[in-house]
Amino acid sequence: MFTYDFTDIKKPLYQHLYDCIKSDILASVLKSGEKLPSKRALAENLKLSVVTVENAYTQLADEGYIYSEPKKGFYVAEIIRPEISTSEERAASGATTTAGQGAAAQNSASSQNASGLFNFSSNVSPEETFPFSIWARLMRESITKRKEDALLNVTCSGLKELRCAIAGHLSSFRGMTVNPEQIIVGAGTEYLYGLLIQLLGRDKIFCLENPGYRKIANVYESNGVKFVFCNLDEKGIKVDEISRTGADIIHTSPTHHFPTGITMSADRRYELLRWAGQKDGRFIIEDDYDSEFRLNGRPIPSLQSLDNSGRVIYMNTFSKSLAHTIRISYMVLPPALAKEFYERLSFYTCTVSNFEQYTLARFISEGYFEKHINRMRLFYGRKRKTVLDLIAKVFNPSDYRIIENDSGLHFILYLNTKKTDDEFVADLKKHDIQITPLVSFYSERDGLENSIYEHKFIVNYSNIDIFLLEKKLQIVKKVLSY
C-alpha cells in the first residue's frame, strides 16, 4: 500500500498516483472508512511534490472515491465499484432517455471506457457511489427480520411505510404537502404512464414537449392513445399552442426540461395551471425526474405545490436518483384522482416486491437517501466545473457557447461550425467520438427556425472520463473547422 512505482511513467504524475490509489480502492486493498496518509506524508514517502498528491486527492474526492473530513484528512469513501468494462448489455437495453432519430446512436455506447468510443452524451449515470453495503444490509434485514410483514399483501398503491417515507422526503426536500394516500408506487415511470392512461381515459389527448423524451411518445403510441407535440420557448412549453391542439393532458418537466435544460418561468407555470383549471378533465403530468440534482441556488418549487385545483400529477423515480436497477417510481395524484384510482384500479397488485419497498422505505426514513443525494450533488457539481473549465481552456470563446441553468446532469453545447449536424457527428464518429445533436430529440420541426436547434449538442457530464476529456475536446475542436 502506498508503495507505488513512479519510474518510467508517461502520464502526469498526479494521474498515475490517482490511478494507483483508485485501483487499490477498487481492489479493496484500501478499505472504506480507512484514513489516507496526509498529503505531506505521502509526498515525502513517494518523493513527489505536495501539489501532485493534492491534485490526485482532489480528483479522487471529486469522483467520490475518497472524502475529506475538515481538519482530519481524507478517508476512503464507503461505497465504490469498478468502472463498467463491458457495454454490450448496457447498449442493448438503452438508457433512460432515447431520442427519436438519435436513439440507436445514443444507445450504442453508454460508457466512455466501454467500447473505445468516447461518448459526450451518455445518460447512464455513474453508479460508483451507489451505497451497496447499506442497501445490502437493509435488504437483508427486510428479508429476515420483517418476514411476516413482507409477506402480507400490500395495497395496490404500495407499502404504507414507503409511501409515508416518500411523503416525508417530498415535504423536507420539495416543500410539498402530500398525504401518503395520494402516492402510488410502481415499477418504473413507464408502468405508471400505463396506469395513468387507464385512469385518465383513453379518449384523452396527451400533449408532449417538443423536443423531449422520445420514450414517453413510445408508450402512448404503443397504447394506441392520441398524442400531440407542443413547442417550447425560453420560458417552457407554450400554453397557447396547447390550447390550439385540443389536448387534455400535458406532460412536462418544469424543473429541468430534457434536453434543453429550460426551467419553466414562474409566469408560465401559473399560465399552465390556469389552462388546466379552465376545463374539467385537464391534468398536468409533472415529471420531476432530476430535481434532486439541482446544483446551485434555491430549489424551484414544483408545479404540484403551486396547484390549488387538483390538476397536477407529480411523478418522480428512484431509478435516476439512486440507481437505474432500482425499479421504483411513484406518482402523487390529486386527492379526487387518488380516490378514483382506489375505486377503479385497486384490483392491480403493486408491481414492486415488498422486500425492496421495505428497503427503500428505511433507506429514506433513516436518512441514507438524503446523504446519498448530497454526496452525488457534490460529486456532480465538481465534475461539471471540471468539464466546463476544460471546454473553456480548449475552445476559442467564439467557437462555442454553453447553454445551461445549473441543474441536472447535462447541458447543451453550442458549437460554431459550418458543417451540418449530421456531417459533424459523422466526422467525430471517425475519431471514435460520439455526441448527440439536440435536433434528434425533436419530433416535429415545422415552423421552427434552424437556429433553435442547429449546432447544439447534449453533453451529459455525469459519466464523462475526465482524464480523456481534454484530448477528446482537442479532436472536437479540430473537426469543428477542417
Place this chain on the structure above:
Amino acid sequence: MFTYDFTDIKKPLYQHLYDCIKSDILASVLKSGEKLPSKRALAENLKLSVVTVENAYTQLADEGYIYSEPKKGFYVAEIIRPEISTSEERAASGATTTAGQGAAAQNSASSQNASGLFNFSSNVSPEETFPFSIWARLMRESITKRKEDALLNVTCSGLKELRCAIAGHLSSFRGMTVNPEQIIVGAGTEYLYGLLIQLLGRDKIFCLENPGYRKIANVYESNGVKFVFCNLDEKGIKVDEISRTGADIIHTSPTHHFPTGITMSADRRYELLRWAGQKDGRFIIEDDYDSEFRLNGRPIPSLQSLDNSGRVIYMNTFSKSLAHTIRISYMVLPPALAKEFYERLSFYTCTVSNFEQYTLARFISEGYFEKHINRMRLFYGRKRKTVLDLIAKVFNPSDYRIIENDSGLHFILYLNTKKTDDEFVADLKKHDIQITPLVSFYSERDGLENSIYEHKFIVNYSNIDIFLLEKKLQIVKKVLSY
C-alpha cells in the same frame, strides 16, 4: 426446551405438544437444522405415549415446521415464520384471485386466524416455508458481489441469467424446449397482460373462461379492450363457442382451471390448437399458474409443448410458486411474436430490479427452487389428505361430493342443501365462517343449468387451520340442514 407442562390441559395432548414445539420453533428456541429428540425419548421424558409424540411430530412435519431424514429422525425445518396475526393489509389488497360478485367477501379475511373469521376459500398461500434465509443470502451476494453486473442495464425482456434459468426449469420440469430469447420477464402477470395487449393489438377480441379469474377481465376492461366469455364443459373451454364469439385470443388454464379444477382433455387441447391455427392472428394465452402443485400422477404437458404453429403464449408466475411478494412473472412467446416484441416494445425497461432477478436466477439454477417446490408439494399433499379425511368423517356420504383432480391448492365441495347459495353463505357468516360459492366466479350464466354451479363451494385448503377444521365442519353440517 422440551420441558413442557401438561397439567390442566383441556385440548388433546398431542395438540398441546404440537403447540409447544411450534411455538419454540417460531421463537427460535429451536433453531433450524436442530435435531429433535426421538419420539421414544421425548415420550419418556414428558411421560406421554409414543403415539402422542408421533401425532404431534406428524402434524409439525405436515405443516413444514420439521422434516424427517430417513433413519435419522426429525429436524427443525430451515425456514419458518409465525402465522400472520393481523389481516388488515392483507384484506385491503386482496389476494391473487378476485371473483366478480364474491370479490369483496373473499378479500375481507384471507387467513383463518386473522379476524376470528374461518375462511374455507382464502387463496392466500401460507408462506411459512418460504426460504427466507437462502433468499436473504442470495440477495446479499447479488448486491455486494455482482455490483457491476447488477447495475448494467438489462434488455427489456429481463436478465439473461434469469431467462436461461427459467428455460432450464421449463425444460426439466415441464418438458418444454424454450429459447431464453422467447422469455419476457415482468413484474407480475397483470403487467404482462398489459404488454400483450400492446403486442397483439387493441383491435383483437379476447376470450376469457366462464367461470374464471375476474382479475383478467378487470385488466382488459380497464385497458378498453373488447373481451367475451366462453363456457366450459367437463373437457375444458368449449371451442365451438369461441368460434361463435369471433374472438382472436383465448385465455385459458388447461392444466388446472380456476375455479372448477378442470384439466383440459387431450382432444380438446388439439381442437383448441387447430382453432388457433385456422386464422392468422389467433393466439392462445396459456396461464400455467399452479402447475408446480400438481400433486399426483404424471404432470400434464403444457399446450405450449404441443404447439407446432407458434400460437401459444405460455405464462407463469413466481408469485404463486414462491411467495406473492416476489413480483416476478414471465411469458414465453412464440418465436415470431418474440421477434415482434423486440422490434416494437424493446423501448420498455424491464420492471423487475436486477438485484431480484439475479437472486431468483441463482435460486433456480442452484436447485433451491426445485427443492422448495418439492417441499411444498409434500406439505400440500398431506394437508389436502387431512382436510378430505375430516370432511369424510364429519359429513354423511349423501351430504357432499368432492370435485377435484389431484391438482393445485383447492377443490370444489358440493353440499346437498335446500338453501340457496346466498342463504347458505349468509347463515355460515353468522357463525363467523366464510366460504365462496362457485357461482361468484361466473360472469355470465345465461343458458347454463343451475346444477352446473349451484351448491358448489371453493375449498382452498392451503391456508386452512387444521385444528379448527373439524369444529367448523360440524357447524357447516348443522347449517346445511336446519
